[in-house]
Amino acid sequence: MGVCWGPVVRVLVLQAAWALGGGQVRYSVPEEAKAGTVVGRLAQDLGLEAGEPEARRLRLVAQGRRASVEVSGASGALVVSSRLDREELCGKSAPCALRLEVLVERPLRVFHVELEVTDINDNAPLFPAARKNLSLPENSPPGSRFPLEGASDADVGANAQLSYTLSPSEHFSLDLQRSEEYREFLFLVLRRPLDRETMAEHRLVLTAIDGGRPSLTGTMELVISVLDVNDNAPQFNQSVYKVQLPESTAEGTLVAQVNATDPDLGMYGEVIYEIDSVLPPSASDVFSIDTNSGEIRVTGALDFETVTFYDLHVKAKDKGSPPLSGHCKVLVEVLDVNDNAPEVWVTSLSVPVPEDAAVGTVVALLSVSDRDSGANGRVRCAVWPAAPFGLVATFAGSYSLVLREALDRERVSEYEVEVRAEDGGAPALRASRGVRVPVSDVNDNAPAFAQAVYTVLARENNAAGAELARLWARDPDEAGNGRVSYSVAEGVGGAAVAGGGWRAASSYVSVDAESGRLWALQPLDYEEVQVLQFEVRAVDAGEPPLCGNATVQLFVVDENDNAPALLPAAGGGPGGGAVVAKIRAVDADSGYNAWLRYELWEPRGKGPFRVGLYSGEVSTARALEEADGPRQRLVIVVRDHGEPARSATATLSVSLVEGAEAALGGAAAAAAAAATNVWLVVAICAVSSLFLLAVVLYGASRWAPRAAVLSGPGPATLVCASEVGSWSYSQRQSRSLCVAEGAGKSDLMHFHPSLLKGCQTRRLWWWQSRRHYLLLLRVAFC
Structure with missing residues (x-):
């Protein structure tokens, strides 16, 4: 069309609407602008710096129909991307405004852009047909008006304002009338009477000119035939019928009934009706008319969203030859009903x-x-x-x-x-x-163990690498945030070991980082440590990582891995008592593994001596006789109650002597008895004091805050033996006081584990008053 759009675009861009004040930017662009035409500097109007449009992904969001514009990624300008046809986008609606949404990320924001597509004069006026035939009676009086169908122009505004011209004619002229509803009525006006015999046919050219610059035109040829005789045309009782119909009107519904009369007589006064034309032309099958009654009915579907107004041109013809006709308009307004869901x-x-x-x-x-x-x-x-x-x-x-x-x-x-x-x-x-x-997911949950404190029992002498327990912590997060690794907390927990000192828990146990399997680094020794308390930490792989803790109390279970150890034996006292000596033994184990019993292994049968099953007291089973010989050798086996049982053997040599040795032995025995009585009083006082101290400490421990249970040196243990049996309990590096009870005279004994080193032989004197014998006991123990 030879139009230069550069100056126009610049003017329209300078008139782009207020920027961002209300969250909306407005631009204007003429239709048919070339691809690449800059509509507006969108990024600049949105306040973005150079380089930000591409970094923040400035882009348009499509909303169901093609926008024909796009955002340039480099410059952030809004440019035309494809042909803009205002008539295609908006039809006859004015103004034609496209609502666009613009997104920008980091942070995500939305801006609303209104793009007005302005009309240019790119559509020429168009008549319904290139040729129209009219039949006019020759007796039509001057001033007669014959309606013509005007042209239509797809443009809007001044570009659609039409004017008409008629090719020069002495008989005809045009009359254009506009109603208050801005509707045009075009009439062909007869200026001079017609004479069929002079000119039977008139050919005129009707030209429509729009108001654009430059203007465009459209033409239609009028072929006017002059008819003879029948000089009265039918006349409608009203020139315009107005009807309103809801779009849900069913087919067959009566729209209107038009009525025309013809004053002629006979067949020249009989009228038949027809719909001459319909606007828009695509609706020609929506309505029909009864040729005899003039009833107009709906024959197709009405759709408010497609067509809101119909303009029907109805013609009434008589049956003259040639027929005469009258015209009227039926204006049908379609009313909206709620037939479209959102x-x-x-x-x-x-x-x-x-x-x-x-x-x-x-x-x-x-x-x-x-x-x-x-x-x-x-x-x-x-x-x-x-x-x-x-x-x-x-x-x-x-x-x-x-x-x-x-x-x-x-x-x-x-x-x-x-x-x-x-x-x-x-x-x-x-x-x-x-x-x-x-x-x-985000890492907002720390690993949590199923229980705060785990109690684990492990047998001593376990193999290095043996599994002791499995710990598990739950983390409800996903992926790395929920992937848990385990470790023994450094510097938290441990054990006090026998002989003094402290060892960290990490020297005894380790935990598998992935499975939570707790395993031993070395064999455990109950005699070294009984309780090991430490913390296991569970850490997830989030950023930053979160952790949870659980306390593990590892109790070492004793096994029977220590045999009884013999202590120096004690001799019996003079008088009528039957106790010859006491066999002393200790076992480093605990419980049943340290519960000792004594058996006379040799001699078997009916010997003169017997041994207490649990007391270890060697006593006479009957009165000694010369036939028993001057020397007796006793072999005594000490066993614990472990599974399997462990044992130790003690050998006692008993000699029978007479005479001066008896007197000497009696004096020694008396002195020993006196000394024993003194020590007995001291021992009773010491034991009473220890018992009172133990009661006080027990009460304090019951009310004091709970602490880790650690193995190590403890208070002295009191172990008593008698004929009826008792527990014997020993602890490495412990000191014990034992009081022997029986039929013979009581004795007091103080021993220390250092006495267990090597083998020794001691003489013990025993006085038997009945026979006035003084027996010499030699005890060998290891």
Whole structure:
């Protein structure tokens, strides 16, 4: 068309609307602008610096129909991308405004741009037909008016303002009338009477000229035939019929009944009706007319969203030869009914949403529309379920789906959100759109053990690397945030070992970082450590990592791995007592493994001596006789109650002597008895004091805060033996006081583990008053 758009574009860009004040930018561009034409400096108007448009992904969001514009990634300018045809986009609507949504990320924001496509004169006026035939009676009086169908122009405004000219004619002229509703009525006016015999046919050219610059024209040829005789045409009782029909009108419904009369007589006065033309032309099959009655009925579907107004030209002809006709218009206005449900589109979706996202975070952008008008097209939107998301209206027909409440992926990892739209019709129509919103994990849960304290029993002498227990901590987070590794906490916990000192727990045990398997680094020795208390730490792989702790109390279970150890034996006292000596033994184990019993191994049978099963007291089983010989050798076996049992053997040599040795032995025995009595009093006092101290310490431990149970040197242990049996208990590096009870005279003994080293032989004197013998006992023990 030879039009230079450069100056026009610059003027329109300078007239681009107010920037960002109300969150909206307006531009204007003429239709048919070439691809690449800059509509406006969008990035600059949005306040973005150089380079930001590309970095923040400035882009347009399509909303169902082609926008024909795009954002230049490098410059951030809004440019024409394809042909803009205002008539295709908006039809006869003016102004033609396209509503665009512009997104920018980091942070996500939405801007609304209104692009007005201005009209240019690119459509020429167009008549319904290139040729129109008219038949006029020759007796038509001057001033007669014959309606003509005007041209239409797809443009708007001044470009669609039409004027008409008629080729020069002495008989005809044009009359153009405009009603208050801006409708045009074009008439062919007869200026001079017609004479069929002079000119039977007139050919004229009707030209329509629009108001554009330069103007465009359209033509239609008028072929006017002059008829003879029948000089009265039918006349309608009104020139315009106005009807309103709802778009839901069923087929067959009566629209209107037109009526025309002809004053002629006979066949020249009989009228038949027909629809001469319909605007728009595509609606020619929507209406029909009864040729005899003039009833106009609906024969097709009405759709307010497609055509809101119909213009029917009705012609009434008589049956003359040639027939005469009259014309009227039937204007049908279509009324909207609520026959279109709302439509919901998701224009942008930002998922997954991190579970620590702030309240107000935009999750999705939605566009809602309804093709109906008025209340039928007003849409209300809501989101279901109501939590944790909500809707915020950002622009006409645009909503943001935002976060209303804090998220917790461990409680709900994904939401199915439904956006529901309802129009204002009666009854209302509804539509919905589902949005799937997954929630991404953040490291907000520390590993948690199933229990705060684990009690583990482990037998001593276990193999190095043996599994002691399995610990497990749960972390509800996912992926690395929930992947747990285990370790023994350094510097926390340990054990006090026998002989003094402290050893860290990490020297005894280790935990597998992945499986939580607790295993021994070395064999455990109950006699060295009984209780090992330490902490196991579970750490996840999040950033930053979170951790949880559990306390492990490892109790070492004793095994029978120590044989009884013999102590120096004690001799019996003089008098009628039957006790010759006491065999003393200790066992480093505990419980049944340290419960000792004594058996006389040799001699077997009915010897003169016997040994207490649990006391270890060697006593006479009967009175000694000369036949028993001057020397007796006793072999005594000491066994514990372990499985299997362990044992030790003691050998006693008993010699029988007479005479001066007896007197000497008696004096020694008396002195020993006196000394024994003194020590007995001291021992009783010491034991009483220890017992009172033990009671006080026990009460304090019951009320004191709980502490780790550690093995190590403890208070002295009191072990008593008698004929009826008792427990014997020993502890390495312990000191014990033992009081022997029996039929013979009591004795007091103090021993120390150093006495167990090597083998020794001692003489013990025993006085038997009945026979006045003095026996010499030699005890060999190891």
